[in-house]
Amino acid sequence: MTRTLIPEVDLSAVVAEQADPLVFATVSGAHLYGFPSRDSDVDLRGAHLLPAADLIGLREPEETRSRMWDRDGVEMDLVTHDLRKFVLLMLRRNGYVLEQLLSPLVVHTTEAHAELVSLAPRVLTRHHAHHYRGFATTQWRLFERTGELKPLLYTFRALLTGIHVMRAGEVQAHLPTLVGEVPEAPAHLPGLVEAKAAAEHGPADVDRERVRGDVGTLHTVLDAAQEASSLADTPAAGTHDALHDFLVRTRTGTGTGPGAGPDRT
Known part of the structure; x- marks a missing residue:
């Protein structure tokens, strides 16, 4: 995976400003699709990791964060989901989140990101x-x-x-x-x-x-x-359990996660 360079925008600084650690951040939209224009905004997408306390208390967790703003003269569009919600979207035949996960325009990555990428083909179906x-x-x-x-x-x-x-x-x-x-x-x-x-x-x-x-x-x-299509009607056998195990390990820090291994921003 490689990092994209958007002229006049320090995307690594945007990642560093987020309230909770990001599992990954990639560029989507017109830049990913191969037809950006001079005035295209930068669609930054990814997954963040909420602390366990935010999920088990009485307050509603901030599962999705969305923000649009101007940075250095470029319109930024940032959307991230908590990792659990992102994984659930993957299981709901959502091609959009798979494009974000698999985007070669990588701004921030972790070992957890790499593991999730390796699991992505297992959720693809003819649907x-x-x-x-x-x-x-x-x-x-x-x-x-x-x-x-x-x-x-x-x-x-x-x-x-x-x-x-x-x-x-x-x-x-x-x-x-x-x-x-x-x-x-x-x-x-x-x-x-x-x-x-x-x-x-x-x-x-x-x-x-x-x-x-x-x-x-x-x-x-x-x-x-x-x-x-040779794709199946449902995700590959064991995929749900594998994603559950991945999510638990990443959330609890007992395996790969945003802090595990070298950061490859």
Whole structure:
């Protein structure tokens, strides 16, 4: 795993400012998807580790922390979940959290992060297609309403990621890579990626009927890929117990955790 460098932003300082230790922090969003623009915000995602006292007392634990702010002229969008909630989301066929966990744009990592990455393939099922199908549908509706390029690229990215997951059994969120991995990817996508680099919220200069046909074709391809997928209907046997054991060891400090082993920020 490698660390990403976002111009003019010290992301390691952002990690150090968090109230509780982070198991990991990665960059998601347009930077992960391969089509950031000059004015893209930085989507920082991860998992934090609440102390046990916060979970067993009367106060509601702060399982999810979300903050948006300007840092050194760059808009920052930070969302982290307590590790237990993050693991539960992994078990709920949530492709989004898997993309965050497996992002190669690593800002902060630990031995617990590495162990969780090793467990991630065990939660993948053919039902993750529903996540990508639903996300693509939502983004397509946004494109039809606004005509902006960003939701159109998000639509294509989601469908191609879903197809790749069903065929290869691995999560790949980088659109330029997916164009080369999925033969049915429309040939005009690299041009749209290049256009997106100029502005975060610019209009899409496309033939709407053409892209509507492209999106419809990819939905059909995703349906077929799900039907033919070698992925199982449920996580691999023993996955729930393995994740439970991982969570207990990490929370109690009896095994790998945010403080175990060298910090690889």
